[in-house]
Amino acid sequence: MTRNSSIFPFSLLLALILVGCNGIRPSLSSTATPAQSKSSGETIVSLTFDDGDADNFDIEPLLKANGLNATFYIPSGLVGTQGHMRWDQLQILQADGNEIGGHTLNHIKVEGLDLESLRHEICDDRQNLIAHGYIPVSFAYPFGNYDQQAQQMVRECGYSSARTVRGPALIPPPDPYALGATPYIVNDTTFGKLRRYVAETRKSGGGWLILIFHHVCDGCDFFSVKTDVMNQFIPWLSEQQSLGHIKVLTIGDVISATSP
Ligand SMILES: [Zn+2]
Incomplete structure (x- = not known):
């Protein structure tokens, strides 16, 4: 599959602290204003996996063992x-706390599709996931391509966000239906590079x-990302979270915590 691949910087903004009770609500740092949150410098990392590839299930034990959850766009x-x-397999991912x-x-x-096709591809997909027992709130545009009509349809179909493939991501997102992201992780992406993405976000x-x-x-x-890279990166992320340097959250959790 051909995908656009671009490099974007990701100097990012605000902080977020989740209060974990019934329907997670936002609490932007203990002393409240976004400006103060920025200086408090919390770093949120979201792991997203596109396409439901069979080999994605292989990392389920790794995520689980390290207490991390990811978003799987299916x-x-x-x-x-x-x-x-x-x-x-999706059921097991969800049972472990991952997002579908x-x-x-x-x-x-979806860019350029007529309304009927958009509705079929986006709404019927969501209804299909719902029929299988999921409550999908997060969407990702295949190949990152979208237009205004597609954005509108994603919203009408009941999603609360849509991820693109271009960064940066901001909290709160200026447009939840055009979430930014880092460049694609590809087969020569190293553990060091992934670690740098996190370090640079913290530093900024x-x-x-x-x-x-x-x-x-x-x-x-x-x-693709190499298994060995994930075997290093996931435990490292978990350790960074234990140290209080970052939080690893699903897209749905971040969006629900930042929605008014
Ligand atoms: Zn895809």
């Missing part, structure tokens, strides 16, 4: 087909770092 029409995760989001029914580019005063993963394998695809 094209529901492809679930259970060759090379993709099955519904029972939408990514169109058939993984097609904190903010929201959204990482985009596809396959998890040893070079099976250009859009």
Whole structure:
């Protein structure tokens, strides 16, 4: 699959502290104003996996063992087909606290689609996920392409956010239906580079770092991250979280905490 690949800087902004009770509510730092939050410099990292690739399920034990949750954007029409995760695997991901989001029914580019096709690809995908027991609130545009009509449809279909592939991400997001993200993680992305993404976000005063993963394998695809890299990165992230340097949150958790 061809995807646009671009490099974007990600100097990011504000801080976020979640209060974990019934329907997580926002609490932007103990002393309240966004400006103060910025200086308090909290760094939020969101791990996102696109396409529901079968090898994504291989990292479920790794995430679980390290107490981290990710957002998996699933094209529901492809679930259970060759090379993709099955519904029972998605159920396990969700049971472990991971988020299942939408990514169109058939993984097609939504930019330029007519309204009927948009509704089918975006709303019917969401309804399909709902029929399987999920409550998807987060969406990602396949290939990162979208237009105003697609954005509007994502909102009408009931999603609270949509991720693109261009950064940076900001908290609160100026447009939740055009969430920024870092460049794609690809097969030569090293542990050191991932670590630098996090370090640079912290150094710039904190903010929201959204990482985009596809396959998890040893070079099976250009859009992949090596298993060994994840075996280093995930425990390191968990350690950074334990040290209070970062928080690792799903997209849905961040959005629900920053929504008015
Ligand atoms: Zn995709």
